[in-house]
Amino acid sequence: MPSKIPRPLSPRHTRLSEDDNSESKPSSNAFAVLMSSHKENDAWKEATVAEDRNFRPTKQNGGRRKAPFYKVLQGMPIAIDAFRYGTIPGVAAYFLTHAHSDHYTNLSSNWKSGPIYCSEGTANLIIHMLDVDPKWVHSLPLDVPSVIPNTGGVQVTPIEANHCPGSCLFLFEGPQTVNAGDSVYKSPYIGSSRTFRYLHCGDFRASPKHILHPAVKDKRIDHVYLDTTYLDPKYCFPPQPLVISACAELARRIVSGRSVSGQEAHLKGQSRTMTSWLMSQDKAITSSTVEVDASAKVLVVVGTYSIGKERIVKAIAHALNSKVYCDKRKAAILRCQSDPELDALLTSNPLDAVVHVVPLSVITSDRIKEYVDRFKGHFDRAVGFRPTGWTFTQPNGSDTLPSISTILAKSRQRQFTYANLSPTRNSTSTYQLYGVPYSEHSSFFELTCFALSFNWGKMIATVNVGSERSRGRMRRWVEAWEKEKKARLKDAIIPYRTPDYW
Template sequence: MEDFDEDLYEEGDEFLERKFEEEQARLEAEGDERDYDPVLAEGTPNVKVEDLPTPPADNSPSCPICSVSLTGIDEQEAGLHVNNCLDGNPTPLPERKKPSSPPTAIVKTEYAASADQFRRPVRAPKPGQANPFAFGESSINGGSAFNKLMSGHAEDAAWAEAAAAEHASRGKPAYQRTCPFYKILPGLFICVDAFRYGAVQGCQAYFLSHFHSDHYIGLTSSWSHGPIYCSHVTANLVRQQLRVDPKYVVDLEFEQPIEVPGTRGVKVTMIPANHCPGSSLYLFEKVVGKKTNGEPRLQRILHCGDFRACRAHIEHPLLMPEVQDKISGKTREQKIDVCYLDTTYLNPKYAFPSQQTVIKACAEMCVSLSKHSVDESDGWEQMKRRRAGEGMVKFVRKESNSEIKEEPADDDAEADGMKLLANPDASQQVLCTKDTPSAQDGRGRLLVVVGTYSIGKERICLGIAKALNSKIYAPPSKMRIVSALEDPELNARMTGDPRAAQVHMTPLFEIRAETLDDYLKDYFPHFTRAVGFRPSGWNYRPPTSRFLESPSIASVLNGDNWKSIYSMKDLVPQRGSTSRASCFGVPYSEHSSFRELTMFCCALKIEKVIPTVNVGSAKGRERMKGWIERWAQEKRKSGLWKLPEDGSW
């Protein structure tokens, strides 16, 4: 973990999600990141309500701050009084004079002046950080539109400057922030996921990759800096959740190229990112000159936002390294000049398994535990017997269990006619009341609680619900978000009745072993046992047989030991789990694993890779730069990596 910021990631993705949500709520409460006249915010609190005179009962002119009547006061004195009130130092009014003109004239003049005091200043767009890349029409040797880097020192200096500026600007409003170079596409007049910096000089189009708060933070209901381009699902959420004026939101369709207005000919194609619903990769293309044969030279930039690389990306007709001309039948090279890469898990430690295998393991365990009586022939019971035979008794008997502890008697529960009974035929305890059958008659009904983000992790909920043939419950706020996703299969499973669904969605950062039992009690006796899942790539633990210090790229790509598997035997309850409420951390991620990043970059013809995550640490940037260079060396040595013909990934 040397190349990660330990304090930043110690709680995992859910910690970041909560941090950014809290910051976004603060920005919304303050209004457009405090981009208003600071005099009002600082001066007004100094005026005590009890010290203010009673406002006039008629329609005569009055001070808009303290409400004192301005009848008989000339315009200059009235203006001085209002300005002093705005500064928090109200002054007494001079002796009143008879008005020489109708009061309405003073009202109009005075309120026009005070309205200007409340109007937010129009701030000029701020220049972004200078880019360390040289952008030209073409190079002397016919290279790509992105020429060589100015120098290694210039690039390192730019990264250091960006990291220092980001650190120094924490908590500051947008107009005091400088947009870092890696969020600005040079020469294209486009920024991606850069809303926290306000208006960026020269930017004509603002792209949003997906609706996660660390990417949209700064995007509030008062946004007016330019058009926001995103997928239809993301646009639904931007309008619904953030209340951004719809005139600034531009819905894009996947796989449909469009020309971006104001960018001098830039075309963009949106590709599914395989991250959360509505998440997008953006392929930007611009003609920057001509080849020696007279054909147009395209500058091609791929921005990945957050994504989980898969076969569909490598086989995508706009990304694959070679394409066949439909007319001539000839094969031509297709390269990506620059790729802005999601490097969340660019560390050999995180070569976690596929989503499908994790979902399958969780679903199979839930199906087994959901049976009212124990079936010794099912997979979960067989797995427990194998563990017992191997001496790994973590989930078999309470007497020898170090992970699952026996619950003490609950005096309050006994008083309510609720008691804890042990089922002699099962590895779980059950709750029993006077109104429910005895424990010996069965294990009762299982509740499955899955941690999710405001958007994300829906696939694992749906997979478990399909296996259990169950509805999915979510609280009203999550239900509104799910409805905006426009997913017919998911919508058909959703319900607002928690007792009608065996699978519940809950915020990821709220689900812990110690809170799961309290959650279960809220629905007792309808549910008597609970299993919780915390899906995150940070839960993954690599096998001890895997060499992690500096593995060869060839072994990562082709070695069987790097093809991570996952099954029920890998499900181990977290500390604090009990026999009636067990919580499991599962390595289900919506970001690319280390091996998937390696396969993605080694299978495609990419000239330059720019990391976008974990870039705040010099050591982290150096480690990531080392892996990117090793990918390039492997491609020069062995050529582009080929996908397995058997369809595996």
């Protein structure tokens, strides 16, 4: 088992030093000095060189890639999701936000560059999947600050990220003591008595809960390292909890043989409706009310990556009162997540469960048939769910450059029910496949609500930063948020529907 980090702080330690009055300062923007105008662009250019695809380790380049500036916290000996750069000069603590491969690149049983800090679920996963020596791995308790050894007194609070199991945001608080890392840009704040706060979002799906968290609420955050995967208004997919309920309800209706004709009304105006799709199938359906053959035993198959999307699986299993089956390899990974609810659902007998978890690639018309054929005599039909953020397409005529107020007004109304799920074109009456607009990254709307809801100095993009064009596009949105925040005069949280989503 991973070793525990020493001592979560007692509440009396959670107060910051007296000289920290940065909350009240409108813009004591540390990064503005380091990264203003052309310097910022130069730093990104330096980062682009560091990420060069053709990089080969040689004696001249020190045998390792240089870590870009945004992988090492300004003034602190702390690196985040930076394992591909090996031993980074001056870094005493290596953090991992979650166990997705693009975040732990190069982490393996050979790791010996320093202690790794992460959540308990992530610790279990990297030891199990990557064979990292447990002596390096320190799991951190969620929601409480812990002091990180050898960092000059920096403390960190991990906050659940609403991404994959074990994923977290890290809120760092402490002094600037050292220029660690490879960047030529140095901080002018080393040795100052100020406490700096950095929020690293890793990958996350922003929710009001993140803003309401005691470690974030009413605080001034100097730098936010933002998961900018969908920082583009074309990505305005519906709230996650609504999509999860929609999948569970659709599965329940299909498996119980109930009418799914309700889809017709909801889909009015869209080009294809569930009813029109069913009517075009080989079994001609003449009535507008569609009854599914209740005697046919239906298998529900959910496609997932190595970790992530478990919430859909659990919701469908509960709706069908079923166990969940997956192969041994996948089950071992699921058990790393320390999720008693999921553990209780798992079975090793495929015939014991009407919900099966399979690799995403199985949810195609050919592969699903092949899969269900293995259980001939037990299941006659299958419904396949393929959850991915990319299945959502914007309705025609959508505004590609909406104003912030338009974004807020439109998105807040969004609903999503089972009737919004329509089968893919190559579905048949025996194998129905559904693309599900489900993402474990924030939609553009959620990023906007998140950014407008708290007091921050600098947003630093961590995804899609490879080209100047893409960085420029993202910078314009960050500037639009800054302008909107100024116009609002104070940092009040954007009104939300539930603490789980805006």
